[in-house]
Amino acid sequence: xxxxxxxxxxxxxxxxxxxxxxxxxxxxxxxxxxxxxxxxxxxxxxxxxxxxxxxxxxxxxxxxxxxxxxxxxxxxxxxxxxxxxxxxxxxxxxxxxxxxxxxxxxxxxxxxxxxxxxxxxxxxxxxxxxxxxxxxxxxxxxxxxxxxxxxxxxxxxxxxxxxxxxxxxxxxxxxxxxxxxxxxxxxxxxxxxxxxxxxxxxxxxxxxxxxxxxxxxxxxxxxxxxxxxxxx
Amino acid sequence: xxxxxxxxxxxxxxxxxxxxxxxxxxxxxxxxxxxxxxxxxxxxxxxxxxxxxxxxxxxxxxxxxxxxxxxxxxxxxxxxxxxxxxxxxxxxxxxxxxxxxxxxxxxxxxxxxxx
Ligand SMILES: Nc1ncnc2c1ncn2[C@@H]1O[C@H](COP(=O)(O)OP(=O)(O)OP(=O)(O)O)[C@@H](O)[C@H]1O
Ligand SMILES: [Mg+2]
Numbered sequence: 001x002x003x004x005x006x007x008x009x010x011x012x013x014x015x016x017x018x019x020x021x022x023x024x025x026x027x028x029x030x031x032x033x034x035x036x037x038x039x040x041x042x043x044x045x046x047x048x049x050x051x052x053x054x055x056x057x058x059x060x061x062x063x064x065x066x067x068x069x070x071x072x073x074x075x076x077x078x079x080x081x082x083x084x085x086x087x088x089x090x091x092x093x094x095x096x097x098x099x100x101x102x103x104x105x106x107x108x109x110x111x112x113x114x115x116x117x118x119x120x121x122x123x124x125x126x127x128x129x130x131x132x133x134x135x136x137x138x139x140x141x142x143x144x145x146x147x148x149x150x151x152x153x154x155x156x157x158x159x160x161x162x163x164x165x166x167x168x169x170x171x172x173x174x175x176x177x178x179x180x181x182x183x184x185x186x187x188x189x190x191x192x193x194x195x196x197x198x199x200x201x202x203x204x205x206x207x208x209x210x211x212x213x214x215x216x217x218x219x220x221x222x223x224x225x226x227x228x229x230x231x232x
Numbered sequence: 233x234x235x236x237x238x239x240x241x242x243x244x245x246x247x248x249x250x251x252x253x254x255x256x257x258x259x260x261x262x263x264x265x266x267x268x269x270x271x272x273x274x275x276x277x278x279x280x281x282x283x284x285x286x287x288x289x290x291x292x293x294x295x296x297x298x299x300x301x302x303x304x305x306x307x308x309x310x311x312x313x314x315x316x317x318x319x320x321x322x323x324x325x326x327x328x329x330x331x332x333x334x335x336x337x338x339x340x341x342x343x344x345x346x347x
Contacts, residue, residue, distance in 0.1 A: 078256065
């Protein structure tokens with residue numbers, strides 16, 4: 001049961017979008033999935049409660065410092081995502097400490113990358129702390145570039161420079177990025193999954209779907225490697 | 233098209249999807265959770281500015297020597313501001329140092345200048 005924390009202390013980096021797209025996609029592929037909504041604004045809970053989606057995804061709201069560990073232990077699911085708020089809080093750092101994998105969504109802006117650095121340093125320190133009692137404990141993470149130009153559109157020089165900086169700093173990154181797409185905004189507006197928006201006019205839905213499929217493939221590949229490693 | 237009438241383009245996407253489903257099926261639903269030393273984890277995070285953002289009266293009194301309202305006594309409104317990176321960093325660092333939420337930090341600054 002991999003626990004996947006989605007974290008960047010910068011607000012609006014794409015955490016909730018990434019969480020919802022991946023969680024609903026895996027659910028649609030037959031996985032049992034839950035999202036712990038650990039953002040006081042409860043964006044995923046709102047999506048589920050006030051929407052008409054038929055997804056099998058379970059959303060658990062009201063996750064706080066005091067009940068995080070207990071709530072995690074209660075999850076009978078194959079995949080558990082934690083959508084975190086855009087701030088540096090103990091709820092965020094504890095979620096990282098308990099996670100099997102951390103996704104750090106980053107927009108191509110200097111502020112986002114700097115704030116992502118905070119999340120990454122926290123992951124590395126939490127890993128060190130955990131290794132004191134369990135030397136084999138790892139908290140792997142990947143940076144995910146979000147709101148990137150759709151394939152074929154020009155890539156900004158800012159983005160190229162930031163990608164080069166991330167590379168040079170030896171920070172691991174998803175090969176797939178999440179493009180800027182109307183359909184990804186629409187999932188929150190319509191409160192439906194991508195697949196359920198088939199009949200709505202929300203930009204290039206096929207391309208959006210393919211993007212999420214690729215990201216999910218990459219994520220599952222990484223999680224498989226992690227499981228193999230921890231079993232070894 | 234090859235002589236068997238098979239179109240590679242049409243057969244590959246479903247194959248991709250089914251392999252993802254198969255891979256997913258290999259993940260077990262329940263696994264014992266990592267044991268986490270919360271106090272040590274919190275201490276490590278504090279160095280990077282990760283502090284409690286939850287309002288608890290006991291913690292407030294301890295940290296700030298004054299009580300904060302757990303429930304706002306007046307209606308709240310939303311303010312979104314765009315500011316320079318340096319001003320952003322100063323504000324966030326100030327709030328972190330003072331262990332204040334952003335709205336409390338803003339109120340504190342206004343209190344300070346009598347605004
Ligand atoms: N790939 C994308 N394409 C189009 N719009 C996007 C994309 N990613 C995010 N957005 C939009 O950007 C805004 C912020 O995204 P989101 O809510 O996912 O960020 P967040 O990191 O969860 O924010 P917060 O820190 O407030 O929790 C939303 O309006 C969302 O619709
Ligand atoms: Mg969010």
